[in-house]
Amino acid sequence: MAAMKKKNSQLCVGLDPRPEIGGPDALLDFCITIVEKTSDCCFCYKPNTQYILPLGFSEIKELNDLIHDKGCLSISDHKLSDIGSTNRAALSWLSSMGFDALTYSPFPGNIKETIETAAGYGMGVITLTLMSNPEADYFMKGVVQGVPGYEFIAQQVAAFKGLGAVVGATCNVEDINRLHAVLTHQLILSPGVGAQGGGLDIVRVFKERTMVNVSRDIITHENPSERARYYQILINSAVKEM
């Protein structure tokens, strides 16, 4: 919240460099260029592990150091989906690499354990709660302990004081309102605005607790800086709407 206020921005830029860009050096250069061009307009970056797979420890650390130098935070879009000592290993490495938070895919359960272990490494956990691709409904809207899966996750995230929840911007407003009733103190990381067609309902509901992720429409734009500014202003306007 402090970083958002300082930057006057709720924009998170997703660092998803396409494999076509090249090997580790080219991917790192690409990410660095995006950070240099957009850090005035956003408060946070979200490197997706799948896109930066070829980068090693020192390259990821270099990227996160730059992000912090610009006064921004770094969320690892890792979708961690293990338990126990495996998660401890991941959290230990992600923390050493300089990430401030990570995304968790709660398919194996263990939301409480992951939040507590991450806290020991000074990291926040943002748990996948509701995605908007149709097949995500199998589990996220399946019946878990008598309630829809996404509501069960939200209850656990709230009960164990998780930092946040991932909720797709293209989800319908009824589901968003239902989550708003449960997630009373969490940050909401919302991908899908822009190229994926998502609107700003999520921002109108969660207001200053929303972290809006835009990736493709900024990082592949001919002028990433101008495009990031556009989203910064768009989001700030939506927060102020009654």
Next chain:
Amino acid sequence: MAAMKKKNSQLCVGLDPRPEIGGPDALLDFCITIVEKTSDCCFCYKPNTQYILPLGFSEIKELNDLIHDKGCLSISDHKLSDIGSTNRAALSWLSSMGFDALTYSPFPGNIKETIETAAGYGMGVITLTLMSNPEADYFMKGVVQGVPGYEFIAQQVAAFKGLGAVVGATCNVEDINRLHAVLTHQLILSPGVGAQGGGLDIVRVFKERTMVNVSRDIITHENPSERARYYQILINSAVKEM
């Protein structure tokens, strides 16, 4: 199946080097040493992404090249949990790094898409189906399309001709039998034998289609070679039991 026959082994050795071992060089050295010591007794290795996070492209490629030189295969225990173009990026990199297969965490659905995309990169998908930690029951035994989650996953894996399914060795035998009725042609990757207390029921049911993963009890043993031989023989005996 060919690699298992050639090696007369259904043992997969999980490469889970603890963070305490050191930085990227120390982790790579550790994995290489384990491969050198155990490749006579197993047909496959399973590096877990969370444990080798600090390794970059060239280090992972070096490890997989060695594994192939020894006549073995390499499964990335990646628990991929994304969709669409993000999964394509991951599959492209994992394939370039030399992995033959990967694990998929089907929380976002898209099992068919992932199997088909992976096939384009020459990789097999082994889908998380039933884990044995108690909280995995929330989703894996939740109600999805009218059936328990794990059965729904197994139906999809079978329908879309996935390479395999991950089924914990510590799962109860009723669940294992239920999966056996659905997964008529898949390989079963089964972790949990050894240090995690799992028995060999899974091998007795799925016979020569079982890939038994042992990690801790081999890689932290004072004599990894001898310990791998012990498991090779133990598993081969269980396959032959009536």
